[in-house]
Amino acid sequence: MPDLHFQIESAETVPFAAVPMLAFRLRVTNSLILQAIHSIGLHAQIQIETPKRRYSGAEQERLQDLFGEPERWGQTLRPMLWTHADVTVPAFEDNVAVELRVPCSFDFNLAATKYFHGLSDGDIPLIFLFSGSCFYAGVRGGLEVAPIPWSKECRFRLPVRLWRETMDQYYPNSAWLQIRRDVFDRLSQYKTQAGIATWEEALESLLDPVNA
Secondary structure, eight states: OOOEEEEEEEEEEOTTOSSOEEEEEEEEEESSTTOOEEEEEEEEEEEEOGGGSOOOHHHHHHTHHHHOSGGGHHHHOOOEEEEEEEEEEOOBSSEEEEEEEEEOOOBTTSHHHHHHHHOOSSEEEEEEEEEEEEEEEOTTSOEEEEEEOTTOEEEEEEEHHHHHHHHHHHSTTOOBOOOOHHHHHHHHHHHHHTTOOSHHHHHHHHHHHHHO
16 A cells, blocks of 8 residues: 655745636655556645744734634634645656645635735645545556545645735735625615715725724
């Protein structure tokens, strides 16, 4: 049975995808030398290890919606699920590098998006938990299949700068906010009745009295 090891070597923005996307360069190595791997159907669950970095005062303020007051972070700061991704690893014997593409949502109803946006700089500590099926050449040359256990994992520190650059490339100077349709209808009616030209101006007119 193959003894597989995984390592994320780098990450970069996918420039022209349908949605914002990061490409992680994933190195897959088989410790059993000269054993032919035909293919791997690989699944990755990606979690954010939130306790494994420091937070500035400004970041703590922006992240209160997720974790509460900083005094409680010892109890509330826990790893959170970011997303899932899949990739088919081609045939190899020793090792191979593949591109694991991960869509990045900019929906601020999602905890991961709130977390990423709340960070000023530094790195985002990620852990990749792998599963799937490995198809390989058995001792008699026949095709065999073995599951990849959840114990197979690797870590990577994603620069906050890279996530921000990705969002800026796909949504320059903008953000997405999903609201209920009845709330949108009320906002649309207010915009029309007040003779306001844009959605930004409508929201600003409602926020100005609050900030006054």
